[in-house]
Amino acid sequence: RIYDIAVIAGDGIGKEVMPEGIRVLEASARRHGFTLRQKWHDFAHCDYYARRGRMMPENWKEEIGKPAAIFFGAVGWPDIVPDHISLWGSLLQFRREYDQYVNLRPVKLMEGVPCPLAGRKPGDIDFWVIRENTEGEYSAIGGRMFEGTEREMVMQETVMTRKGVDRILKFAFDLARTRPRKLVTSATKSNGIAITMPYWDERVAEMASSYPDVSWNKFHIDILTANFVLKPQIFDVVVGSNLFGDILSDLGPACAGTIGIAPSGNINPEGEHPSLFEPVHGSAPDIAGQNLANPIGQIWSAAMMLDHLGEKQAAADIMRAIEMVLKEPSLRTRDLGGSADTQTCGKAIAVLLS
């Protein structure tokens, strides 16, 4: 088995955690007898922007070609490029142009990770956030008027299409069907955002009617975030719009201890385009360059990528290695109360696979 992987490290700690992700992938490939052909791309980072005035070459799609998956670090260096320019010129463009309409984010409290919630133990927090990843609040329609005057204003559309809403809901209900509790929770705000969100609710009710074996409920986003803290054990599969999914998939991992280990898959389920795997954390300028970053978000993303490629056993082995390393203070990074630096942690996981 040979897989072509596009590798984009990005900015900041992306450049530090990516080598650890690759280290683990290579160990896994040796162990399980598959081959990863890596193509590293030296764009989609802010130094590139500084040199060329854009985040990626015009022919980036050609450059990337047709890999089996994209393995991505983190983008953003606001001292050089405002975040909305660096992100819309790279990551958000991939999500949209490759129609990676599912953003798949597990939330799981792991042994060894200090939990900020009182009295919660591994097993209490174990759910998925399924985020719509191509439309919604992240729209490109809008603008500014009366610039520089007292009447200055900005407007931006939220756009939801039946196609866009239905396919993410279908993904969530299909996923719930594979889980013991078979429960979908929809994030809404139809009491306040009274045009788009009632539509979302309508489509949820409609989709649910095709899944009589799956139960479902809905919460307004305000009380839903409250319940992540107060009752995280009630969630199984949580589905939300682009913005709500974004919020819940940072809040969820925080409730489970840290964003530092959280992975994500930006999935094009039909396989017409490559899917992209990346940690949930960003480029973290504040700790970049100090070998302090936790590489597990990147490594867990590698496991999700292998799972997506069909290497189920390899993925499961990485997860087991992550779990072992998390239990061991000398192998955990400092953000988790351990003493390891980025490489020590990454190497420990790789060694466990060999």
Next chain:
Amino acid sequence: RIYDIAVIAGDGIGKEVMPEGIRVLEASARRHGFTLRQKWHDFAHCDYYARRGRMMPENWKEEIGKPAAIFFGAVGWPDIVPDHISLWGSLLQFRREYDQYVNLRPVKLMEGVPCPLAGRKPGDIDFWVIRENTEGEYSAIGGRMFEGTEREMVMQETVMTRKGVDRILKFAFDLARTRPRKLVTSATKSNGIAITMPYWDERVAEMASSYPDVSWNKFHIDILTANFVLKPQIFDVVVGSNLFGDILSDLGPACAGTIGIAPSGNINPEGEHPSLFEPVHGSAPDIAGQNLANPIGQIWSAAMMLDHLGEKQAAADIMRAIEMVLKEPSLRTRDLGGSADTQTCGKAIAVLLS
């Protein structure tokens, strides 16, 4: 001192907690020698809608007149009226038509309230959420197209005006100036919501430049919600758009134990229109009619109202009474591990004032 108060109990537990709020206000008035002239309004609830097909009479503004403040319970009964209709027909209309552009929400961990965050004690969580309350994501512009077909879609504008953004930021910076730490945290999402949110950031930077004595920072809303859980002690005054403020002002109280005691003021700072005081919680159909509701959100809102009216001592006394009752299991309601029902809790607070 005579104050005219408009009283609107609303739906569900609104009808149960309002009498306790009034009970406490009356005790406070007797104690401090002022008079509250109450005018109860039998509209802005879903039974009214069931009879009349609208939430309020056409001449509701005349009916309400020019009270010193509006004391509000909770609205919504989705079995009869969809939430977006009941809320846009009442509460959200008040906020907008009375230009109550500041939504003021304290977040405070109180002794006696079980905190879901590990190792936090009273004093660790003590900040304000200042929410823009008239524009932003809660807009009335948008609609649906290609209805009932595969191409069906909805769009809704987020609208931010310089006037709307600047005045809420000014309020936040002014408030921070009165606090020991003098720190404003801005909620943004300019990396993803790339039209309206960069504008928000721009106005924050501009406003901050007029407050050299106030420090400030900003977080994207996703990591900000994470930090509410991971580092609640770093916040002092948190300012956000209508939607972000809504989310943060449920999440904050949850981190401090419960939404059940959280109050809010919908303020028109210029005093051209009445301000409105209400608990953060909603009408809670699931527990309504059982005398289980925690009345402290309503009672704390009464204290905020008195403070707004200039009765500072009366407000401080209510807060002290709330703190005493929270420490006593037999006087706390069951949501806080106590054994009191709604009235027992309300009466206990009133008695402490007499």
